[in-house]
Amino acid sequence: MIPAERQRAILALLSNQQVISINELTQQLDVSHMTIRRDIAKLEADGRVMSVSGGVQLTESIHLELPHDDKITQQREEKVKIGLHAAELIRPHSTIYLDAGTTTLEIAHQLTQRADLTIITNDFAIAAYLMANSECVLYHTGGKVDRHNQSCVGEKAANLLREMNIDQAFVSTSSWNLRGISTPSEDKVLVKKAIVAAAQNNYLVTDSSKYGRVATFHAVDISGFDKVITDKFFPQSCIQDFAERGVEVITV
Structure with a gap:
């Protein structure tokens, strides 16, 4: 055979x-x-x-992401730990990008004392939190509004990212596997591709419950990321497979 x-x-x-x-x-x-x-x-x-x-x-196929308000209550403990570890990786005086998502919101919660940062986001909840609680320089991408996920997507959001020199990007996803990240929304693909191309270092931040899911549109190959930051429930047997593709998996 x-x-x-x-x-x-x-x-x-x-x-x-x-x-x-x-x-x-x-x-x-x-x-x-x-x-x-x-x-x-x-x-x-x-x-x-x-x-x-x-x-x-x-693999599990997904065709629709949960709304922001539903996602924020899921895997809460894991997301907090991922956010804590990711924040520790942010270098002084950096320009960083926080992708739309409830895991990246946990990173934002750790940055209230970081007045040295320039932070770019397409997420309305992250922008609102940082406006109220931080002294960082803050940019929102603007663009087409995705009410479901409380963020901006599409070509106009992607264009702003292409114009910026970004040191570190923290990218979220609702579906990932050894091939990379995917999304049910074609408009999100433009933003994901633009940020991975624009940033010097890219980190995928996602809990392990989303691993093994595949959505309609492939967004970014796994090799586009320097590190994956996930939780302790990620299968340890898979870590070597990612290493062979040049991607370090950190479980917290």
Whole structure:
């Protein structure tokens, strides 16, 4: 059986059960562990499956993000820890970007005493918080308003980012895997691509509950990020896969 046939067989088996162990796949397909792991790595790179401890499962497709007010209550403890660690990475006198999201809002909560920073954001909640509680230089991208996520998206927001010299960008997502980040909103792709191109250092900040999800539009390859900052529940078995793509995963 050639690799493409084995990979189709793996997907067919996964369509009938949620998770399959590596051992079961080797028995079903009569090949070695190493062969199965190579097939899984290819499927994972294509965004079709995700590795779990001792096995593999299909990725979860999402077609709509939760509203901002719903997301802010989910994985609260994990987001706070991610925000604390990310804030510690911000260098003095930097220009930084905080992407729209409730995890990046937790970074903003740590920056009230950082008058040395210039902060750019497309998020209305982040901008409002920093206006009221900080002394930083603050820019909002403007652009098309996404009421659902309380942020600005589209070409006009992306254009401002292209004009700025940004030291560090903290990018959020509701869906990510070994291939990269994706989004249900085509307008968000423009902003994600613009910020990753504009910043010297890019950090993906996201909790592990979003790992293994895939949305309609691929936004940024995982190699576009220097580090991923996530929580302690991220599968440790996957960290090496990211390292092989030049991306350090930090779990907090």
